[in-house]
Amino acid sequence: MRSFGISERDFKVEQSNGHREKLYRVYHPIKTPKHLVGFIRFTYDVKNLGTLEFVNFKASLQQRHLGIGGTSKANDCSQMGQHGEGLKLSALVNRRHPYNYSFIITSNSFRWTFGWNVDKKLNCRLQRLPKTDLREQKELAAQNDERNLPRECKARAWEDVSIVIGEPRHGRTLTGDKQTSNKIPLKVFLTRTIMTIDIDPPSNVVRTVHGDLILHPNHRNKIYLHSLLLPSGSKSGKPFVYGYNLLNGETGRDRDTVATARTEAEHIAKIWAAALTEEKRLGKEDLISKYAALILGNFHRVADVDCIGGLLSKEIAELAWDFLKKSKTWSNQPPFYYCGSKDSQARRLHHDWICSRHILTDPIGCRNH
Secondary structure, three states, X not given: OOOOOOOHHHOOEEEEEEOOEXXXXXEOOOOOOOOEEEEXXXXXXXXXXXXXXXXXXXXXXXXXXXXXXXXXXXXXXXXXXXXXOHHHHHHHHHHOXXXXXXXXXXXXXXXXXXXEOOOOOEEXXXXXXXXXXXXXXXXXXXXXXXXXXXXXXXXXXXXXXXXXXXXXXXXXXXXXXXXXXXXXXXXXXXXHHOOEOXXXXXXXXXXXXXXXXXXXXXXXXXXXXXXXXXXXXXOOOOOOOOEEEEOOOOEOOOOOOEOOHHHHHHHHHHHHHHHHHHHHHHOOOHHHHHHXXXXXXXXXXXXXXXXXXXXXXXXXXXXXXXXXXXXXXOOOOOOOOOOOOOOHHHHOOOOOXXXXXXXXXXXXXXXXX
């Protein structure tokens, strides 16, 4: 994305299925004719066992990235990977039992092969690719570029980064035994594809400048950061009624949740506020009905409105209250509100409306404090 100046919003994946092959291409969103910038390919045999290949065009890895903490994204909140551990952990997980998948990177004309040494420690062996092979490949690539031919789904070792996982190779296992590495089962690969919403984007999504509100039931109780699933859900420990894709934020050390519950709540409140403001401009009330139901029926129970006190703007609070005043959805009665003050600012609902889900059935308990 950085090499081609592609924003996260413009990142689109095109999927195609061939003979024992699943291919996912990413094209530049503006350039014409279509300009390939990277791809993922999974090829498998009659036993549904295969090899996975990731390729980013016009990218590179440096030897320093092998060290823990080595990353070029430490201060880039628009991308995942601020900790500088993901690549190494991925190699470690794939190489050890029960997977025992080979893990090979090609970058800057070097092949990086991860494996276990005699001391049962993970190491990485760097080999420079033969210059004669590279010379022929570069000449052919230069000819294609001069003829303005589109890039094919083939990595260039000198200017791209490719990662190949699951290619059968002979080497040591973590136990020290010598054996051929395993291929990846197709079902394992397909399970991994659902870890991102880029490959199979959900329908019924409300997009805002702060992130996405995902209304489709298949994404209920799921939260994503930069389109990557955070497997442990909400940091609050409560379930989500809807799904969310945050455009900003940081994860904890284990990358399974947003770093703090407060930060998570702030981002989700901004998403709802942006979505409701746009809905108001269009003269609709579908989302405000859903939001009112979250607060009045599920407050303190779901992560969507957890810690909402103090995060809801006066504009959104009044918008919700105006909807409730004319709604008879709740117990077929108009809502009751007692502010306990003559102050014109008392319409704010930061405490009176938000802090009690019993605002309709227990109005006395909803007085200002």
